[in-house]
Amino acid sequence: MPINYYIFLSLALFAIGIVGVLTRRNAIIIFMCIELMLNAVNLLLVAFSKMHHLQLSGSNAVAGSEGQLFVFFIMVVAAAEVSVGLAIIVMLYRNVHSVDVNFLNRLKH
Amino acid sequence: MIALLLILVPLVTGFATFFLKNDRTARAWALFASVATLAVVITGLTICKNDASCLSYSANWMSLLNSSFTVKLDGMGQLLCLLNAVAYPIVMLATWKTSYKKAHNFYALMLLAQAGMMGVFLAMDALLFYFAWELALIPMYFLCSQWGGEKRIAVTFKFFVYTFLGSLLMLIGILFVYSHTPLQSFSIEQFYNAKLTVGEEQIVFWLMFVAFAIKMPIFPFHTWQPDTYEQSPTATTMILSGVMVKMGVFALLRWLLPVVPIAAFQWGDVVTSMAVIGMIYASLIAIRQDDLKRLVAYSSIAHIGLMAAAIFSENNSSVQGAMIQMFNHGINIIGLWIVVEIIERQFGTRKISDLGGLAQKAPAMAILLVIVALANIALPLTNAFPGEFLMFNGIFNSGVTQYSKLFTVLAGLSIILSAVYTLNMIRKVFYGNTNELTASAVDISLNEKIALAIIVGIICWFGICPQSLLNLANDTSNFILEKANVLPLLKK
Amino acid sequence: MENVLQIVYWIPLLPLIGFLINGLGRNYLSKGLTSIIGSGTILAAFAMSIWVFLHVKEGGGYVAHYFDFISVGKLVIPFEFKVDELSSLFLLIITGVGFLIHLYSTAYMHEEKPAHFARYFSYLNLFVFSMLLLVMGANFVIMFIGWEGVGLCSYLLIGYWFKNQEYNKAANKAFIMNRIGDLAFLIAIFWIISKLNTVSYDEVFTAASLAKFSATDLTAITLLLFVGATGKSAQIPLYTWLPDAMAGPTPVSALIHAATMVTAGIYMIARSNLLYSMAPFTMNLVAIIGLATALLAATIAMKQNDIKKVLAYSTVSQLGFMFLALGTGAYVAAVFHVMTHAFFKALLFLGSGSVIHAMGGDQDIRNMGGLSGKLKITFITFLIGCIAIAGIPPFSGFFSKDAILLSAYIKSPIFYGIALFTALLTAFYMFRLFFVSFTGTFRGTEEQKHHLHESPWAMTLPLIILAVLSIIGGFVGVPEVISHGGDKLTAFLSPVIPVHEGHEVSASTEYMLMGLSTGLVLVMIIAAWFIYRKYSAKENTGLAKVLEHKWYVDEFYEAIIVKPLHKLGGFLNNVIERSVVDGLVNGVGKAVNYGSRQLRLLQSGQVGSYVLLMVLSMVLIFVLQFFLRK
Structure with missing residues (x-):
């Protein structure tokens, strides 16, 4: 399958994620949108990795594996982020009984 | 070894002082520590005089960056370390009767500042120099902000930000030179051999010069100084004006002239003009001061301006004059501060117009002060005369500027003006009749008398035999001038 | 073998020891001991000076x-003393007159x-030390050390009674005006160093005679030295400190402000006569300034009523005469x-001190009169002093003044005319002073009249000597026309001051000049006798009032120098320093503060x-990168 499809798909996912983050106020949905963007990147990384591997496997058996390595990185970071982020959301909910991020502006003060 | 000890002794004793909870113990310990440092310096000047291995020390520090812990006690360093080491016992003695809150912290910070200044005077590695420069600054900040006068917070903030700004510029300058050294090293020899174009030299010159000019301070970078001197506790002011501002003058000689000789030559006239204007400016302002501390502060600006002008005249006479004057001015100004401190403690005021007639009540103080004040105006046979004579002579005979005669005459005006404000101060404070405030004045106590007598002794001794100081300064001066001599370069 | 004169350092060292003993032991010594130490050291120095003088005369x-004071690179300034004809003569004057004044002071x-008392003597000893340093130094720097040292002692002694702020102001004025001259002196030294890298007299003068200096250098150096001399020797424009310096005790006025210190400028120029002889422009200026000062001070002295002020202006005037002599070669x-001036002016000052002593501190001649009866010795000695200063043969003043007038005549008849006129004024005001205070009837209070008495021997003995x-004193310099070989002084000083074979005047002209001045002086004295024999004080008007107020020179200086400087200091302090320089520094801080407050609104x-900002900036970066990559 040509690489283009993967690119378009991940672009679409990423754009959805951005729009979601920008427009929604519910912290959980924003959170999910961020995950969506991360996964869009993951998808792209894997796709490119595979492409490179196919092109260069003759000379280098592990060519393109860096991309997949990074995916793992991102997944680990995302997992950490989820644990911290969800904890923040829980605390937010405890304080203001809502998960609307606009209530976070009181952190300014 | 001596050089290392000079840093270690105040550093270790300083940290130890933090743990002495008893004020009296802390004070005695601090005096002991400062005398120990003095003993080390004297050992260095006598026993180890000709033993190079004894005077220097080197150890690995940050080998990745090619920076090493290299310290060396050369001629100019000896002068300033001696000043630093002599100043501390005198200050401790003179302020023996002053009680500070949390005295152990006070003395600890004082000793740490001494260690920092020793580091500045000894460092032969740019990074170590920068490190020591900051190490000296930070205790001073705490000393002023914790034990200072009413407006201390605002004033010390200004002082700190101002000097710190200078330090950062200097750091940029150091890193810039570092990146152009042949071996990518911070050692001073490498700095002296850095390959800089003329344009790059000018950038480095201004980056570093501003830092040093703020520290000294010379006009127009001086406004932190009168405020800080006024608000700091007097013991701190003594160290600040007696020793610390000499760091700036010292750094000009060690880290500026030899590193960027061409830029120093090109900007010499501008810097000298600034210094000379500053001298007259500060002297005129000093005439109008009613606060003793501010008067001494402005007088100090005038004297430091002369040193800067002399250094940029780049000849043997002026540079050696500036070197010995660093020492002598430090001693003299501490003497003046001691008297200010005594007056302030006794009468609770520093306003000249509120005082008068002290000579009747406190003759010993009056005599000692008059001698110190005469040294401050560089009367012959006091220690300041040879220095000022050589500096003026150097400025007059400078080969690097065509305005040397003009500079000499203008700078010379400050000789007259200094007599005006100094004698007026003596007249208003010590002569005349006593008033309500001073009617019950008492003479100085024994510890102050000893401190001032030591100062007067130094004043007279080096006034009659300045050659012993000049001998110390001679080699370094020749070395620096050789490095700074750009005339053959320019002729090419 | 070492020259025996190597030990001359004892001459200044003795007064220094006296200074240290009296200064450090002032709380423990009795007055008698202080007097013995103070005067004894000077007497010993005087004895040594005689010994030195005789040695110099022979050999x-x-x-x-002794040692190198400063040695930097090629410049070496040794600490060295030079005893030759000129300095040994000054040594005698300084220690001799100095001793008499010390003796006088013990009583005064x-x-x-x-x-x-001990403080006073320590200052006096320190002064003698500095003065000796000044004349014995073998180079300009040592001279400068003494030069500033005597200025310091003058400052200390003028302000000796430090409770009186007026006196202290006079002391400050003296020191500061001297400093102006000192600055010029210093620059002259630097100029010499810049050409020769040495300051020793011998080397400088040798170099000068070998034409190592250009004409400009010589003129500049001599002019600067002369400016230095105008400060120390109270010439126009720096003379106003000297009359104010009379605030000091009278013996101090006699020693410092008449006999020795103020002649330092003359010594300096006489010492460097080789340089001056090669700088005709400076010579003319010296002569003109000297003449102008002599005239100006003499006119002021005509109308002063303070006995010491008259003598002070007379000193300024006589110093002007000396500069006239220097300027005419x-x-x-x-x-x-x-x-001779050291003798008769010290005598006059000490005599006035004796009068003031008798008057219980009053110095106003309007309150005196008829003192001749009660103060016999003072009266006679004061009269001798007046005759000497007026210049009547064979008193000492006649010979020295005649020599000056003669040289002025050779230079130009106009100079001679003004100088003669000044000399006549001198005779007039001195005898005005004399007649007003010593003849007529006593005009002071009854209490003062009762108090009048002759002074003790310690005061009268110096007067008599x-x-x-x-x-x-004048017989060492009898003109050649009167007695061949009578001018012993010129012969004695010839190694230092070469005799110039200038155009001589004929013997008859010389006699005529002498006769003219003597005759006119006598006329002036008689005129003074008629006018002031029965003196009564009255208000001055017109020119007399201007003279009484010293031509308003002090006020003029106050208005054009002191006040503007003071104002400038205030302006710099209040406006420039606070608003401009510090304002700039604080402005940077304020700007940062303001900027961050604005930026805070983004938060x-x-x-x-x-998030929107984040996305937008990312898009911006991408766009930029897209357009800028190439």
């Missing part, structure tokens, strides 16, 4: 080298407390006049806006 001068200052005449010297706390 010529000698430079005694007797009412002071012991500690202050008659160096020996100047030195000669220094010597000085009176004798004032009479016979709204809305998560959405942050």
Whole structure:
């Protein structure tokens, strides 16, 4: 399958994620949108990795594996982020009984 | 070894002082520590005089960056370390009767500042120099902000930000030179051999010069100084004006002239003009001061301006004059501060117009002060005369500027003006009749008398035999001038 | 073998020891002991000076080298003393007159407390030390050390009674005006160093005679030295400190402000006569300034009522005469006049001190009169002093003044005319002073009249000795026309001051000049006798009032120098320093503060806006990168 499809798909996912983050106020949905963007990147990384591997496997058996390595990185970071982020959301909910991020502006003060 | 000890002794004793909870113990310990440092310096000047291995020390520090812990006690360093080491016992003695809150912290910070200044005077590695420069600054900040006068917070903030700004510029300058050294090293020899174009030299010159000019301070970078001197506790002011501002003058000689000789030559006239204007400016302002501390502060600006002008005249006479004057001015100004401190403690005021007639009540103080004040105006046979004579002579005979005669005459005006404000101060404070405030004045106590007598002794001794100081300064001066001599370069 | 004169360092060292003992032990020494130490050291120095003088007379001068004071690169300034004809003569004057004045002071200052008494003597000893350094130094730097040292002692002694702020102001004024001159002196030294890298007299003068200096250099150096001399020797424009300096105790006025310190400028120029002889422009200026000062001061002295002020202006005037002599090339005449002036002016000052002592501190001649009856010795000696200064043969003043007038005549008849006129004024005001205070009837209070008495021996003895010297002191310089070989001084000083074979005047002209001045002086004295024999004080008007107020020179200086500087200081302090320089520094801080307050508004706390900004900036970066890559 040509690489283009993967690119378009991940672009679409990423754009959805951005729009979601920008427009929604519910912290959980924003959170999910961020995950969506991360996964869009993951998808792209894997796709490119595979492409490179196919092109260069003759000379280098592990060519393109860096991309997949990074995916793992991102997944680990995302997992950490989820644990911290969800904890923040829980605390937010405890304080203001809502998960609307606009209530976070009181952190300014 | 001596050089290392000079840093270690105040550093270790300083940290130890933090743990002495008893004020009296802390004070005695601090005096002991400062005398120990003095003993080390004297050992260095006598026993180890000709033993190079004894005077220097080197150890690995940050080998990745090619920076090493290299310290060396050369001629100019000896002068300033001696000043630093002599100043501390005198200050401790003179302020023996002053009680500070949390005295152990006070003395600890004082000793740490001494260690920092020793580091500045000894460092032969740019990074170590920068490190020591900051190490000296930070205790001073705490000393002023914790034990200072009413407006201390605002004033010390200004002082700190101002000097710190200078330090950062200097750091940029150091890193810039570092990146152009042949071996990518911070050692001073490498700095002296850095390959800089003329344009790059000018950038480095201004980056570093501003830092040093703020520290000294010379006009127009001086406004932190009168405020800080006024608000700091007097013991701190003594160290600040007696020793610390000499760091700036010292750094000009060690880290500026030899590193960027061409830029120093090109900007010499501008810097000298600034210094000379500053001298007259500060002297005129000093005439109008009613606060003793501010008067001494402005007088100090005038004297430091002369040193800067002399250094940029780049000849043997002026540079050696500036070197010995660093020492002598430090001693003299501490003497003046001691008297200010005594007056302030006794009468609770520093306003000249509120005082008068002290000579009747406190003759010993009056005599000692008059001698110190005469040294401050560089009367012959006091220690300041040879220095000022050589500096003026150097400025007059400078080969690097065509305005040397003009500079000499203008700078010379400050000789007259200094007599005006100094004698007026003596007249208003010590002569005349006593008033309500001073009617019950008492003479100085024994510890102050000893401190001032030591100062007067130094004043007279080096006034009659300045050659012993000049001998110390001679080699370094020749070395620096050789490095700074750009005339053959320019002729090419 | 070492020259015996190597030990001349004891001459200044003795007064220094006296200074240290009296200064450090002022709380422990009795007055008697202080007097003995103070005067004894000077007497010993005087004895040594005689010994040195005799040696020099036999065997010529000698430079005694001790140690290197400053040695930097090629410049070496040794600490060395030079005793030759000129300095040994000055040594005699300084220690001799100095000793008499020390002796006089033991009685004059007797009412002071012991500690202050010792302080006084320590200052006096320090002064003699500095003055000796000044004349013995073998290079300009050592001379400068002494030069500033005597200025310091003058400052200390003028302000000796430090409770009086007026006196202290006078002391400050003296020091500061001297400093102006000192600055010029210093620059002259630097100029010499810049050409020769040495300051030793011998080397400088040798170089000068070998034409190592250009004409400009010579003129500049001599001019600067002369400016230095105008400060120390109270010439226009720096003379106003000297009359104010009379605030000091009278013996101080006699020693410092008449006999020795103020002649330092003359010594300096006489010492460097080689340089001056090669700088005709400076010479003319010296002569003109000297003449102008002599005239100006003499006119002021006509109308002063303070006995010491009259003498002070007379001193300024006589110093002007000495500069006139220097300027016309008659160096020996100047030195000669220094010597005779030291005798008769010290005598007059000490005599006035005796009068003031008798009057209980009153110095106003309007309150005196008829003192001749009660103060016999003072009266006679004062009269001798007046005759000597007026210049009547064979008193000492006649010979020295005649030599000066002669050299002025050779230079130009106009100079001679003005100088003669000044000399006549001198005779007039001195005898005005004399008649008003000593003849007529007593005009003071009853209490003062009761108090009148002759002074003790310690005060009258110096008066008598000085009176004798004032009479016979002139015989060392009898003009050649009167007695061949009579001018011993010129012959004695010839190694230092070469005799110039200038155009001589004929013997008859010389006699005529002498006769003219003597005759006119006598006329002036008689005129003074008629006018002031029965003096009664009245208000001055017109020119007399201007003279009484000293031509308003002090007020003029106050208005054009002191006040503007003071205002400038205030302006710099209040406006420039606070608003401009510090304002700039604080302005930077304020600008940063303001900027961050504005930037803070971006930090709204809305998560959405942050994210939007993030996205927008990312897009911006991408766009930029897209367009800029190439």
